[in-house]
Amino acid sequence: MHAKLTVVKMLQTFQLCVSALTLFVGICMAQTTVSVSATASHAIPTSLWGVMYESGDGGLYAELLQNRAFQQVTPGTTAALNAWEAINGTSLTVIADTQPVSSALPNALSVTIPSGLTGAVGFANTGYFGIKVTQGSVYTASFFYRFPTASSFRGNLKVALQTTSGQILAQSSISVSGSHTSWTQVRATLRATTTPASTANIFTVTVDGTAAAGQTINFAMFSLFPPTFKNRANGMRVDIADALQDLGPSFFRFPGGNNLEGATVAQRWQWNATVGPLVDRPGRVGDWSYINTDGLGLLEYLTWCEDLNMEPIMAVWAGYALGGVSVPQDELGPYVQQAIDQIYFTIGDPATNENAALRASLGHPEPFALKYVEIGNEDFFASTTYTYRWPAFVDALKAEFPDLHYIATSFPFDPVLSPTPTEYDNHLYASRSGMVANGFFYDDVARDGTQYFEGEYACTTNDAGATLTFPTMQGTAAEAVFMMGFERNSDIVFAASFAPVLNDITSSQWHPDLISFDAGSVYLSTSYYAQKLFSKNRGDEYIPSTLPTSTGTVFWSVVRKTSVTPNELIIKVVNTVATASSVTFSLPFSSVSSTALAQVLTGGATDSNTPTTPQLVIPVNSTIATGQNFTYSTPAFSLSILTLTL
Template sequence: MRASITWAAACLVAVGRGLDLSVSATDSAAVSPFFYGMMFEEINYSGDGGLYAELIENRNIKQNTTSYGSIGGATIFINNENPLSPALAQSLQITIPRNATGRVGFFNKGFDGIGVLQQDYQASFYIKSVANATFRVDLRSIEDEVFGSAEGSLTASPNWQQLNATITPSSQAPNANNTFAVTFDGAEVAGQTMYFNLVSLFPPTFKDRPNGLRRDIAEAMNEMGAKFLRFPGGNNLEGNYGLDSRWKWNQTVGPLTDRAGRIGAWTYPNTDGLGLIEYLEWTIDMGLTPILGLFAGLTLDDVNVPEYQLQPYIDDAMNELEFLLGDSNTTYGAQRSAVGYPEPFDIQHVEIGNEDNLNNGYQTYSTYRYRMFADAVLAKYPNMTIISSAPGFDIPEQSQGHGWADYHLYGRPDHLVSQHHQYDVLNRSVPVLAGEVAVVQGNLPDPSGWNRSLPRLEYPNMIGACAEATYMIGAERNADLVQGITYAPLLNRIGRTQWYPDLISFTSDPRDTTRSTSYLVNQLFAHNVGSTVAPMSGPQPGPIYYSATKTDSQYFVKLANYNGTDTSVSVTIPGGGNGTASFSTVSAPDGLSYNSPRKIVTQSRTTQVTGQNDVFTVNIANLMVGVLAANVSGSGAGGAVPTTLQTVATSTVRLPK
C-alpha cells in the first residue's frame, strides 16, 4: 500500500517562513532492504585500471607492447609462437644485447602511472628462459629513483614458470609518475631471449583477498552503506560487436591463465580478472545482496537473437546459475567447487538483460525473449525474483509475483525534481527497481530529460545531488512499489572516461580518490533508513521535499530543499518528547559546487537537536539535503495500516518504454 501523506492546498512560498511537518505513529508499507544500492559495470576503466587492484596495464600481452618499455638496450617484441596458455597466446619477447652490461630488462608504466605507498606489493610474472640468473623487480620513478626492490632466482627451463617477489618501498612516492621494472644483470643474460606473460603487481587488497579489490576505492564503496550490487552490467553485459562480444561468465572464472579477456562494450580491453567469483566475493565482503544480470540475446549493435536460435543462450544462463547455485555433484556446481567454493552462493535475484527497451530490442523482449528466459529460470528456481530490464510491458502471468521492472532515469536537475511524484501514480502490480538514476547535465530551458549532444557534468554537483535526493525521497515514500534505487555509473578513472558524471572518481594515486557530492547524499540516505514507511502530513512538497521511515525505536525524516529559501522546519515525531535527535546534512557553497581530487568543497555535518513536546526544529538551507534521526520511546510501532494517498489527481500509468 502507498504511504499516507496529507498535503495542504498551498505550497510554501514566503521567504524564511517556517514549515510544519508531522510524522504518524502508524506503520505503512515495509521498506525493502534494497534501499540503497550499487550498480557496477566495466566502464571508465572502473574495473581494469581501477577497482580491480592489478596495477599493471596489458599484463596479458593482448595490446601489443602498450605500457611496456625497454631498459638497458633490450629490445621488446610481441611473440606469437610461445603461448602461456590457449587463452594467452601472445607473449612479450625480450632480447638482450650480446654485449650487455649493467641492468637490462623492461618496465611497465601501469595505468597512467603507479602510486607507491609504504606497504607490501606482490609482484609476479611468468617467464620462459634458458638462462640461470638473478632477477630484480622494483618500483621507480620516471627519473629512476627506486622506492623499493626485491630479488629472486631464475632457473633455466624450456617451460613456463611463475616467479614471485614482495616489494616493500622504504618511502612513499610524491606522485604516481612511477613504473614497475623487471631487470637482470646484463652480464648474466647477455645474448639471451626471454618470454614473459601475466606480469602482475598487486598492492594490499580489500579484506586481503587474493586477486582482490583496490583498497582505497573499495573502502569508499563499503562506507557508502549500500545494500545490493547489480552486476556485471550494464552495457558491458551485452557487448557491442556482435554476439561473440558479450560478457561470457564461464570465461571469467578459474585460473588467470585461462581468462582470455575481451574488448568490452566501452571499447577498451577487459582482462576479466574481476570475474564472476570475484563479484560474489565482493558482495560477501561488503554484505551486499547480489543482483545478477543474465545476457538475454541483445547486443548494443542491435543484434536480436531470433526465437528459434535463443535456446543456446538460455542454456548458457542456466549453466551459470547451476555454477552458482548447484550442488557440488552437478556438472557446473562441481566446477564452482573446484575453484574453492564447495557450497553454493546465495542468489535470489536475476535481471534478464540490460535496457532491452533500447537497441531495437523491445519487440523481441516483450514477445519472446523475456518469457523464454523467465520460464526457464522459474522452472528450476521457483522462488527466484526475475527483474525485467525493459519497463513498460505487461509481465507475463506466469512471472507475476516473481517479477520486478528495472527503470533507469538520467536527466537534468529540474527534470528529476519534476519526477518526484512519479511513483505516487504508478500501477502497483509490478514492483520497481530504480537501477540507474543520476543528474548528468545542468539545467537548460528545455523540457526534455537531457540533451546528449550537449556537454555533461564532469562531476556531480550540489544542485544535481539535491535533485537526486528529491527523486529518492519520492521513491522511498513509495516503498510498497519501489524495491530499491541506485546511482550510476559507480566509478570513473580520471583521464579515461566514457561517461560523465560518476559517483566515485580516482587516478593511480590513492590520494586522488574522490567521493562526489552525490556519493555523500547516497551515503547519508543509505545509513538512515527504517524498516517501514512512516506517513507524514504537511504542505505539498516543493521546494522542500520530505519523507519518513521508522524502526521500533527510531524515526528518520529525510529533507531536501531544492531552489527554495533557507527555512525553519518543525517536525512532530510521536514519542520524541524532549529527547535528542541528530540532524545530518550535506551542503556546498553553491549549487554548482562539486568535489574533485584533493578539492573537497561539499560539507557533511551532524548537529544535535533537542525536542520540545515531540517537536524537533531544524534549519535547512537552499540546496541542502538532510536527515533528522530521532530516538523515541513508545513509538507506537505496530502492524501495517491500510492508508490512502491524498494528493493531486492520480491516474494509473506505466513506466515509459
C-alpha cells in the first residue's frame, strides 16, 4: 500500500478510536459542576461575529439572467450560448461585434429570422437553473439592440416571462426600428399575473416571424431583475439577503477568499473593473470555472455593508494568483497603486482624490466606514514570496492610510514578517473531532498585542473522512465548541466568519455551506442556526468559569450583557455526543432570575436541513427553572442558549 494512503488509514482509525473513547468518557462523566466568576475577565469586541463572502452571480446578486452579456466567452462556440436557446427556428450565434456596445463587452448575440417562419420566433434565457416568478411582482428587463445593416423593418418585440410549456406569466411590448444601426437600450416592466407551480420558467424575446423574415438583429447586455432587497437598483436577492440579515452580522469580509486572487494575475479581482455602468464591466473568468459578471462590485459590496450595518473587512490583491504565480518584487508597483486607489475610492475625499471623486459621481459622496484591510488571501500557500509582498503593500498603504489596520494572511509568525503584523487571518476546515480539539487553540496563544481573525472555518467531514453534503447536527455541535473558543479568547480574537456561506444546490462545488438555495427557495442549515444563536446572543463581557476539558463531551461559555437593564447572563452549552448530560451551574450573583429562556438546537448526529427536510432541525424555545444554583440537562448533539437576568 502507498505510504501516504497508509498514513491516512492510520489517522482515520485513530480518529474513530478517539471518538469511541470520547463517547465512553461522556457516558461515565454525565454530571458536571461549573463555578462561575463574579467578575468579567475582558470585554468582548462588537465585531466578533460576521460573514465572509466570495461571489454573487446566481445567488445573492439578484440578476436572473445567466450569461447576460456574453462576457469572457469565445464567439461562435456552443459554450458562448450557455443558458440561451432559440425559439421556433431562429438562428442564434455569439459574435465579436464590429461595433461593440462598449470596449468592456465586445460580444453580442446575433439573431437571424429565416424566411418561412410564422408565429412568435426569437430566443430565451433559462436563468440560473430556472426563474422564480411570483404573481404581482414587478420584474425589470433591459437590453441593447442594433441592426447591423439598415432596414425598413418596424415592429414590436415581445418581452416575456413564461413557463417552458409556453404559458405567459408576464409580458411587455417594445417597438424597434431597423434604422437603429447604433446601439439603443430599451427597458420593459413585467408584472407577473400568476405564480406558476415550478421555477422552470424562461425569459423570452420574440417577434412575429412573418413580419421579421430575413432580418438580423444584434443584442447585448441583457438584464432582468426581480424586486430587490431594500429596492436597490442592481441589488440583492430578497430571501438570501433576509437570511443574511437575520444572522445579525457585525462585519462583511469581501471580495474573498479565493475570489480575490484569480487563477492567473490577469484574472484577479480588480476593483476598478467592478464599478460604474454595467456595460463598462468586462467580467472575468472566475476561480470555479464560471464567469463572474462583476455586477456585484466594490460599490455594491460597500453599500450592502451599510444596508446591514456591517463593518467592511476589505481585501486587496497582494501579488499572488491561485495558479502559483507571485509577482516579482521589482514589478509590484502597479498592483500596490491599484490597492491604494481601491482604498481611496472607499474612504477618500472627492475634493482631493480622483478615485474618491469617482465614488461621489456614482452617488456616494460620503466616505464609507473602513478599519480593516486584508493583504491577500491564504498566503500561507505562497509564504516565501509573502515576505517581500507583505512589506511592499503594507509600507505603501500605511504611508497613505496610517489609521487603518492591516491583516496578514500567512501563518502567524511563520514566516517572520516585517513590519510585524498586528492582525492575522486564520482558516480552519476540519473533521468533527478536529474542530472540537481546536476549540482550545487560542487558549495558549501569547497575549502579546497580536489580534486574530478566524476568516474561514467549517466542519467539513465526519471522523471517518466522509465529506458532509449539508452540515449535520454533530458537525454543527463541533463548530459551536470551536466558536466558544473565540468567545472565551475574545481578548485576542476580534472576528470570526463561517465559510463558505452560499451554495446553489443545482450547481454545487463545495460542501458543506451555511445557506443552500435554488431558483425558488432558501434552505437554512443547522450551522446557520448555530451562527445565528451565537450572533443574536452576544455579551459585552466574558465571565470566566470552570474551564471545560479539551477531551470532554460537554462545553460551555458564560458572558454578561451589561447594555440592557437588568443585565443578562448568557450561558452557552454544547453537547457533542449522543448521550444527554447534566451540568450544574453555581452563580455568585446576589440577584438571579428564577427562570431562564432556553433556546435549544438539537437533533440526531447525521440530521441535516436539506431541500427535502428544510426544517428538520431548528431552535426551539422554552422556559427552565434557574437560580443561584441550577442544573441543566443538555440534550444529545445540541447547542443551548440559556438567558438569565441579574
